[in-house]
Amino acid sequence: MSGIFTYHNFSLQDTPSLKGQIAVVTGGQAGIGKEITTQLLLHGIEKVIIVSRSENKFNTAYEEWRGRNGIDLGERDDRVIFVKCDLGDIEDVYAAAQQIKKLTEYIHILVCNAGLGIQPITPLNTYGIDPIFTTNCIGHQILTTLLLPLLKRATSTSPTGTARIVVSSSSLHQLCRTLNLSHLTRPTRKWPAIYDSVWRYARSKLGNILFTKELSRRLLEDEDPASKMVYVNSYFPGNVVTQQWQGWSEHLGSWIGACIRWLGKRFGQSVEEAAATAVYLAASPEVSEMDSRGQYYVPIAKVKEPTRLGRDEVLGRQLWDWIDDRVARTLGENWQSGK
Template structure:
């Protein structure tokens, strides 16, 4: 079913051949990520690394990919490699990045798709940081930083440059103020649903700021390959995935079921949700139009985020704040 508010600026059928390319997809074994991975495989990706927590979910997804028409995967096919990683664990992300670097010399596509949704969760994690923010933002900044040299190297044999695609949400609009000190203290907004939605919105705002700040840093990078790395963020749409179970946790089973039904009726299909990510990750139009640091909505339509989402100063401050927290844990990121 097509979403009520869906632009059709790209079709999955227009995805170019990905022969010879290497991709990394976080959360590529479930929900929208599973469909993104399927599309990469359908269009000839040479290798895709799936960065995720659950090997069981990966195995289930793998079996589904194997029987999908157009995807040719053998048993234990090397085209798809599972990298176990909890994005909310800073040390785990660092280890996962190192493991990927040992297995490939270059990367052409990095899709930062995984994340925690609206759910009841412990106020702070072992790092003293909001766990939704750690998983959705900090983990992806660490992974991207570690893999950036491989993405630059990938531009040497990618006809339209390397791509970094970061998942965000329309709910970023609900976060109108970003106080970095609040990331290390419980928000405790009332009611609990308000608290969870707001923290989720804050993390998705941060993902937009991350993509814009990374774009700025690449523009200032003296390495010419950096100019061929395109970074954009996107809202996949309202797609009923496992994350939507969080509504039932807050509002009860019946109301949660109604919200999921409305999502299925008026939201986007999983294919439509994957399409914008696939467009940003593969389409020649991105490089032809020099699309960088943009925020896109379904399907492949650029849209302005909120004023705060365009604030370059807070974007720089956030990047530096994350770097500082990571340095306290790991002693800095080394390529």
């Protein structure tokens, strides 16, 4: 099935060989992330490191990969490695990054896919920050920052001479029309509750776009030539019914939630279509040939302008610095060095 609002600028069959490359995929054991991992394996990736909270879900996915035609994966094959991590826990993310550094010297592809979806209101976490924003934005900024040296190093071993960072966002970022950083440490209390949850999710997806653009700017301005060979882009996978869609039932009741999921399956994208843009940004030579940096894509492989707020460079810098400061309160002032 193809979503009714789907461009077709890339096919998974056109994915180049990924032989010799190493990837890290957050949430690569479930939903769209599992399909991204599947495609990486089908196209010859040397190693995929899955960053996830649930080892049980990883083990289930692992058995599915082993049974998939075209994937040569033995029992306990170190071609796929699990690293336990809760992206909403700052210290946990730091520890996961250190573990990854022990597993590999290079990372050619980093896919920031994991995240919390639309869910009932929860209190601020132990850091005094909205937990959806902490998981979806702060956790990925920490992980990416600490793994950047491995991505830069990989540019000298990649067939294209590049490394790729792919950040999952959403079309719902359009619902967030203001972003007051001081409000990230306050309960939002918007009414009704479903709107509050959707808005908080939208705010985090706007944060993903701002992070992508600011990281891309910093890489281009870095004096290290390898930094300029790291391409970072964000994308909207599409309307794909995954486990996260259960949140609609929690808010609106099982019957209405089921109707929303039915509509998503009927008119949304398939999981393969959802993964295709991520694979395109991770592997296609077109990304570097077109010098695509800090862009926002919709399915499949179509550049689209985000909202005005999503293009606000000043806000992007302010958000980056705000996250840096909040992380430093837990990990110390020089946390970016990873020491």
